[in-house]
Amino acid sequence: MTARQLSYEALLKTARDGSYSNLTLDAFLKATPMEPRESQFASRLFYGVLERKLTLDYQIQLLTKKPVQKLDLEVVVSLELGIYQLSYMNGVPSSAAVNESVNLIKKSRKKSASGFVNGVLRNYIRGGCRIVLPPLNDKYRRAEVEYSIPAWILQYWERDYGWETAVGLAETCMGRPPLNLRVNTRKANVSQVVEMLKKDGVSVEVHPLIENCLTIEHSGSISKLSGFSEGLFYVQDASSQLCAAALGAKEGERVFDLCAAPGSKSFTIAQLMEDKGEICSFDLYEHRVRLIEQGTKRLGFSCIHAKMGDASRFDENLGDADRVLCDVPCSGLGIIRRKPEIKYKKQAEVDELPAIQREILANGARYVKKGGVLVYSTCSLNKDENERVVEDFLQNHPDFERDELPEIFTKVAGKTVSYISLSPLVGNFDGFFLARLKRS
Numbered sequence: 054m055t056a057r058q059l060s061y062e063a064l065l066k067t068a069r070d071g072s073y074s075n076l077t078l079d080a081f082l083k084a085t086p087m088e089p090r091e092s093q094f095a096s097r098l099f100y101g102v103l104e105r106k107l108t109l110d111y112q113i114q115l116l117t118k119k120p121v122q123k124l125d126l127e128v129v130v131s132l133e134l135g136i137y138q139l140s141y142m143n144g145v146p147s148s149a150a151v152n153e154s155v156n157l158i159k160k161s162r163k164k165s166a167s168g169f170v171n172g173v174l175r176n177y178i179r180g181g182c183r184i185v186l187p188p189l190n191d192k193y194r195r196a197e198v199e200y201s202i203p204a205w206i207l208q209y210w211e212r213d214y215g216w217e218t219a220v221g222l223a224e225t226c227m228g229r230p231p232l233n234l235r236v237n238t239r240k241a242n243v244s245q246v247v248e249m250l251k252k253d254g255v256s257v258e259v260h261p262l263i264e265n266c267l268t269i270e271h272s273g274s275i276s277k278l279s280g281f282s283e284g285l286f287y288v289q290d291a292s293s294q295l296c297a298a299a300l301g302a303k304e305g306e307r308v309f310d311l312c313a314a315p316g317s318k319s320f321t322i323a324q325l326m327e328d329k330g331e332i333c334s335f336d337l338y339e340h341r342v343r344l345i346e347q348g349t350k351r352l353g354f355s356c357i358h359a360k361m362g363d364a365s366r367f368d369e370n371l372g373d374a375d376r377v378l379c380d381v382p383c384s385g386l387g388i389i390r391r392k393p394e395i396k397y398k399k400q401a402e403v404d405e406l407p408a409i410q411r412e413i414l415a416n417g418a419r420y421v422k423k424g425g426v427l428v429y430s431t432c433s434l435n436k437d438e439n440e441r442v443v444e445d446f447l448q449n450h451p452d453f454e455r456d457e458l459p460e461i462f463t464k465v466a467g468k469t470v471s472y473i474s475l476s477p478l479v480g481n482f483d484g485f486f487l488a489r490l491k492r493s
């Protein structure tokens with residue numbers, strides 16, 4: 054399979070199955086032996102097309118009579134790949150961009166459309182391969198095409214943070230984000246892991262604020278790096294590491310992580326507790342509970358107990374906990390740069406989330422001991438899923454109050470806070486919301 058075929062097949066799969074882009078691409082790369090240069094090219098094409106889908110489809114629309122939504126998926130993806138290479142990849146000759154897209158369609162069940170694909174791409178070249186944007190008088194439609202992000206997301210961000218920030222956030226959704234690892238201090242220290250990664254040819258930096266957090270540059274499969282299978286580190290973005298720190302769990306305590314899979318926050322909490330005490334890590338889905346178990350085994354923690362459980366329903370058999378984390382299911386609007394497909398979710402799907410988020414927070418609160426801590430978090434920058442959920446909760450639960458986040462947050466926010474929105478615009482964090490509450 055060539056790099057272009059790989060990105061074409063992976064894009065078709067992501068569109069058809071609604072599967073996560075990172076997992077889909079990783080599975081294709083693992084199954085296809087390729088030179089590193091080729092896999093980098095495949096990955097650039099795959100993410101580039103996914104990130105710029107609305108921009109690319111607008112160009113296609115200007116060149117075809119039929120609405121893009123009515124064209125066959127294979128035709129759309131081969132055109133998107135062609136236009137992306139012609140407009141955004143300087144080193145690719147125009148003839149290669151066109152011919153390879155035509156070849157992709159010739160090998161598909163839509164081979165009769167190869168003349169059409171050839172014609173559209175040749176017309177695009179004749180037009181100078183210019184990315185055309187809608188007129189300035191419609192700022193939402195223009196920004197939607199310019200940043201390839203649906204207008205409703207821009208409108209939510211504008212409502213919550215203002216237009217300038219909304220556009221700034223849209224810009225951060227493009228390009229590959231930093232990749233963070235967490236050193237498993239139960240098995241290794243930072244310098245050992247740094248040395249090991251450098252020997253594997255990975256460029257690595259120690260995070261300026263967060264202990265045991267590394268930032269690496271690596272486009273291959275992480276699971277193939279030395280030290281991974283021995284559990285010396287795991288992938289966890291910096292915001293997620295801060296979320297674990299927000300709970301402030303101590304040795305010997307009892308912690309509930311109610312929406313825990315695949316488990317990275319439980320793993321970091323376990324380290325912060327020196328693997329002493331008890332972490333009950335729940336998830337609604339059995340196959341996801343397995344992921345927590347696999348990670349726990351690889352990393353060698355004994356204090357984590359993974360179980361199936363519904364965070365929105367009270368289970369009196371569980372008893373209570375010193376600290377409860379509700380890392381609720383959310384829209385993911387803060388991590389579009391990691392998973393570009395998130396921005397093509399339906400608005401109605403996102404609007405349904407606050408109801409379940411409220412239920413989980415209210416139920417999670419019931420497990421918190423008097424004087425105990427409750428942390429609510431999302432990887433979204435949509436106040437309907439964040440501040441408004443927590444404020445409503447506090448109004449209905451007079452026995453809970455805001456509680457100061459640990460000291461590291463004072464460094465991040467520049468002042469003491471009990472809520473924080475982390476953003477790619479400040480400190481290059483993934484978009485994340487955290488609130489720390491205390492039962493009085």
Ligand SMILES: C[S@@+](CC[C@H](N)C(=O)[O-])C[C@H]1O[C@@H](n2cnc3c(N)ncnc32)[C@H](O)[C@@H]1O
Pocket residue numbers: 293311312313314315316317318319335336337338341362363364365380381382383
């Ligand atoms: C944001 S993810 C959690 C990420 C995780 N805390 C971590 O750091 O790896 C949300 C998780 O909630 C789970 N989930 C969704 N609804 C749930 C429910 N009602 N009860 C428990 N888990 C739920 C999903 O399966 C998903 O694994």
